[in-house]
Every structure is written in structure tokens, then in C-alpha cells.
Amino acid sequence: MYRCALLLLFLMGMVGLTDGQVLPQPKREFRGVWIATVTNIDWPSSSKISSQQQQQELIGIINAHHQTGINAIMFQVRPAADALYAKSLEPWSQWLTGKQGKAPNPAYDPLELAINEAHKRGMELHAWFNPYRATFSANQKGLSDDHITKQKPEWFFTYAGRKLFNPGLPEVRAYIIKVILDVVDNYDIDGVHLDDYFYPYPVDGQHIDDAQTFADHPDGFTDIKDWRRHNVDTLIHALSDSIHHHKNYLKFGISPFGIWANKRQNPEGSETGGGSSYYEQFADSRKWVKEGWLDYINPQIYWPFNNRAAAYEKLVDWWSNNTYGRHLYIGLAAYRINERMSASWRDVSQMPRQIRYERENPRVEGTVYFSSRSLQNNLLGFTDSLKNDFYRYPALPPAMLWRDAVVPNIPRELIARTMGKNINLQWQLPIPASDGNTASGYVVYRFDQGEAINLIDPKHIISLNYTQERSFADQTAEAGKTYQYVVTALDRLKNESYPSNTVIISVPTVSL
Numbered sequence: 001m002y003r004c005a006l007l008l009l010f011l012m013g014m015v016g017l018t019d020g021q022v023l024p025q026p027k028r029e030f031r032g033v034w035i036a037t038v039t040n041i042d043w044p045s046s047s048k049i050s051s052q053q054q055q056q057e058l059i060g061i062i063n064a065h066h067q068t069g070i071n072a073i074m075f076q077v078r079p080a081a082d083a084l085y086a087k088s089l090e091p092w093s094q095w096l097t098g099k100q101g102k103a104p105n106p107a108y109d110p111l112e113l114a115i116n117e118a119h120k121r122g123m124e125l126h127a128w129f130n131p132y133r134a135t136f137s138a139n140q141k142g143l144s145d146d147h148i149t150k151q152k153p154e155w156f157f158t159y160a161g162r163k164l165f166n167p168g169l170p171e172v173r174a175y176i177i178k179v180i181l182d183v184v185d186n187y188d189i190d191g192v193h194l195d196d197y198f199y200p201y202p203v204d205g206q207h208i209d210d211a212q213t214f215a216d217h218p219d220g221f222t223d224i225k226d227w228r229r230h231n232v233d234t235l236i237h238a239l240s241d242s243i244h245h246h247k248n249y250l251k252f253g254i255s256p257f258g259i260w261a262n263k264r265q266n267p268e269g270s271e272t273g274g275g276s277s278y279y280e281q282f283a284d285s286r287k288w289v290k291e292g293w294l295d296y297i298n299p300q301i302y303w304p305f306n307n308r309a310a311a312y313e314k315l316v317d318w319w320s321n322n323t324y325g326r327h328l329y330i331g332l333a334a335y336r337i338n339e340r341m342s343a344s345w346r347d348v349s350q351m352p353r354q355i356r357y358e359r360e361n362p363r364v365e366g367t368v369y370f371s372s373r374s375l376q377n378n379l380l381g382f383t384d385s386l387k388n389d390f391y392r393y394p395a396l397p398p399a400m401l402w403r404d405a406v407v408p409n410i411p412r413e414l415i416a417r418t419m420g421k422n423i424n425l426q427w428q429l430p431i432p433a434s435d436g437n438t439a440s441g442y443v444v445y446r447f448d449q450g451e452a453i454n455l456i457d458p459k460h461i462i463s464l465n466y467t468q469e470r471s472f473a474d475q476t477a478e479a480g481k482t483y484q485y486v487v488t489a490l491d492r493l494k495n496e497s498y499p500s501n502t503v504i505i506s507v508p509t510v511s512l
Contacts, residue, residue, distance in 0.1 A: 029395040030366025032072035038079035042372040047098035062117045069391020072124040081134040085111035087186040091144040101144030122464030126191035135163040157209040159200045167231040168213040191251035198283040228282035240293040249492035253296035256285035270318035272310045289326045302333035304344035320363035329366040337379035348380045365398045393458035406435040408489040408497040416503040423474040439489035441466035449482040482506040
């Protein structure tokens with residue numbers, strides 16, 4: 001898609017490429033990270049620290065990822081039928097305040113904070129839900145009286161010591177959709193994201209207690225395994241329709257287990273020999289993109305190159321051949337870097353090679369890392385390599401033309417003034433495009449005097465934000481130099497306008 005965009009923009013006269021010019025980095029690429037809240041994996045560091053400390057931690061995490069070059073946050077807001085957001089049908093999470101149902105004091109809304117901090121840095125915020133997990137133990141202590149397991153105990157079965165929503169119950173599916181739509185309607189998120197927990201991962205000696213549900217709600221099926229897959233499919237399809245009906249611009253994506261099916265199980269499967277989402281979790285993740293229910297699929301390919309059971313390269317190739325026109329972002333295991341018992345993960349080149357392999361495949365549109373803490377820990381210097389090499393320049397998320405193909409109109413009346421050592425830019429809102437949209441964000445580009453205006457090369461981007469702010473202070477302009485500036489508008493799905501008028505301004509050699 002990136003190559004296609006380059007050709008399109010060239011034909012539209014928006015780039016000025018010279019013969020033999022090589023673009024160092026993609027202008028469009030999804031660069032995500034998961035911030036896990038369950039059991040305080042990434043945030044908050046403790047449920048015992050103050051509200052102010054929690055907020056400072058979250059802002060610090062988002063800012064650190066922004067400096068690394070990450071452009072999307074997958075923020076876990078519902079780990080176990082609970083909430084890390086204020087406007088919720090479910091009780092506050094125990095991992096936020098130490099007691100389920102207890103609100104933070106002083107009050108604040110973690111999701112609202114995360115959205116605002118991400119958007120002003122030019123980062124998307126995807127609300128991450130675990131759809132079916134309800135508790136971490138069968139008799140979990142401290143559950144709020146308002147917790148759904150106490151309100152509707154008949155909706156759950158226990159498996160391996162945890163209570164899980166029964167996917168075969170129509171009322172369960174309706175409830176999960178209602179919970180997610182509550183966030184869709186009340187928060188300015190960019191996407192809805194589900195993880196890999198559907199029917200439970202198999203555990204020896206355990207069985208799923210849903211025979212009676214199957215008897216009561218067979219939906220025309222005679223095989224319970226096919227029926228289970230149908231139950232998950234039904235939720236995903238209905239959730240997709242509901243999300244896009246409420247806000248068509250929202251992205252809906254799922255991060256399934258990395259193997260859909262092995263070739264020995266299914267001739268259309270991958271050349272692998274591990275567990276599979278289709279047969280073990282009854283999650284037909286390939287079908288969800290094939291049917292167009294998802295905007296992106298984000299398989300967790302947490303293995304190294306040449307792994308005997310599940311080789312990274314074989315799975316990337318398989319998924320890239322099964323995207324059906326939707327976006328493919330690869331989930332990478334940052335947490336495994338420098339793993340003690342694995343020579344592959346102790347190899348400093350393993351993860352950089354994985355990124356290069358993805359970028360060589362035109363059907364792979366980005367990466368998401370698990371998880372935030374591992375990336376911040378800079379294991380084997382990998383985060384440094386992102387910041388200084390792979391993500392040296394900003395990138396916009398790939399466009400989703402099936403959701404919105406109308407580009408915004410150009411920002412109007414760009415002006416520039418010198419203010420001491422800074423260049424201050426201001427511009428006016430674009431007139432509405434044919435779909436009624438104006439702008440949900442802006443990109444500021446800077447070029448040297450006489451340089452061609454080339455919007456494809458991301459090294460010219462000096463500001464990117466997803467807010468209504470229509471001014472920018474360039475604090476990196478050098479005294480005595482002359483610059484050209486243009487600004488483009490972005491809509492909610494990151495379609496980008498043509499450039500504004502060009503302003504040329506010289507920085508005085510002496511501060512005024």
C-alpha cells in the first residue's frame with residue numbers, strides 16, 4: 001500500500017522525487033504497543049500509589065513511547081469484566097485502586113487521560129478489551145457486589161480456576177456489545193481492540209461446561225465445536241456492525257493467537273506445528289478478515305526465525321497471504337528479548353531482522369509490541385534501535401479506504417512569524433470536504449530554502465497531532481536559515497489533504 005500511495009502522490013504532483021532517490025522510511029506504518037493493566041503488568045506500577053502518581057506514570061509511559069517513535073497505544077481498559085474508565089457499566093478495576101468497585105481518589109479517568117495525552121502527541125488510542133474473562137480465580141475474593149458474576153451467575157462457567165462468560169448465551173453477547181459500545185459512545189477513542197482470549201486455551205484435565213447451553217441454543221448445529229466457533233463469529237460480526245454503526249470512523253481489530261490452523265489439521269493452514277486458535281480456542285480469526293468484519297488483524301507471532309514448531313517467517317508469510325484486503329499488523333514479543341533459555345532471543349539481531357522482514361512484505365502494514373514495560377526496558381538496546389533507526393522519523397497510520405476514501409480540504413491561510421528564536425505558525429480550519437469532515441489533526445512539514453516540497457519523505461515532518469490545535473511553534477529552527485513550511489489536514493481515519501499554501505521565512509541571526 002505504501003508503494004501504491006507513493007505512485008498515486010507522484011501522479012498527483014505532490015512529490016518531487018529525483019532519479020535514483022531512495023526513501024529511507026515508510027511515511028505510513030502502524031507502530032503500536034500494548035499497555036497491559038491486568039495484574040499491573042505495565043501500568044499502574046501498583047494499585048497502592050496515589051492518583052497523582054498513577055497519572056504521572058501513565059503520561060510518562062506515553063511520552064516515552066512517543067519519543068521512541070510509537071504512533072499507537074493499545075490501552076487495556078477491561079481486563080476482567082471491570083473498568084479502568086469512569087463512564088462504565090462495570091466496577092472499577094482492582095488493579096487500579098486495590099479494591100474492585102473503589103473509585104480513584106482524587107477522582108480521574110485513566111482512559112480520558114490516555115486519549116488526550118496520545119492525541120496531542122500524534123498517537124492513536126485503541127481501547128483494548130478482554131471480552132470473555134470475568135475473574136482470575138473461581139472464588140476470587142473482593143469482588144464487588146456490582147460485578148456481573150454476582151448479578152448474573154448463570155452466565156458463566158469455570159475453567160482452570162477462572163470464571164468465563166459463556167459465549168453460547170445470546171444475552172452474554174448482547175451484554176459484551178453493550179459494554180464496548182458504552183466506551184465507543186462516551187470516549188474519543190480511535191479503535192476497539194480485542195485480545196486473544198476467546199474460548200479458553202486448553203488445560204489438561206479441564207473441560208468446558210457448556211453442554212446444556214448447546215442443548216438449549218443449538219442454532220442449527222449438531223457439532224459442539226462448530227457451534228462454539230459460530231458463537232464467537234456471531235459476537236465478532238455483531239460487534240463490528242455495532243461499532244461502525246455508532247461511529248463509522250472507528251477501527252476494529254483483533255489480536256489472535258499467531259497460528260490460525262496447522263497444515264496437518266487443515267490444508268489451508270500454515271506450515272507450523274503448534275496450538276491453533278481455530279481448533280483449540282474455536283476462534284476462526286481468518287474468517288473475520290475474510291468476511292470484512294475487521295479493519296485489521298494483529299496476530300501474535302511470538303516466535304523467532306526458524307523456530308521448529310512455529311517459525312516467525314512462515315507465519316508472517318501465511319498471514320500476509322490471508323489478509324483479504326484488510327490491514328495486517330504483526331504482534332512482536334518484545335518481552336522475550338534476551339530470554340535466558342533461548343539462543344535465538346539472546347541474539348541482538350533477532351528483533352531488528354523481524355522488522356526488516358516485515359517491511360519487505362508489502363502486505364504487512366505495521367507492528368505492535370508486547371508489552372510496554374519490556375519496550376521501555378530497552379532489552380539488548382532494541383528500543384534504541386527503534387528510536388535511532390527504524391522509527392527515526394514520524395509515520396502516519398495506514399489509510400483505510402474501505403472506511404473513508406475522502407481526503408480533507410487543505411488548511412487555509414497559513415502564516416508564519418518569528419518570535420525570538422522560534423517560528424510561529426498559524427492557520428485556519430479547512431472548509432468541509434464532500435463528506436462534511438473538516439480536520440481532526442494536522443501535520444506540519446519543514447523544508448530548506450529551494451528544496452522541493454516532498455510530502456512522502458517523513459523526515460520533513462516536524463509536528464503531528466490529532467487535536468484541533470491550529471498553531472505550532474518551531475523551536476528547532478536555526479538562526480540565519482530560511483525555511484519553507486506547509487501544513488496538511490487529517491481526518492479521523494488519517495486521510496491527508498493536499499498541502500496548504502507555502503510560507504517562506506528567514507530566522508534572524510540575532511534574537512529580536
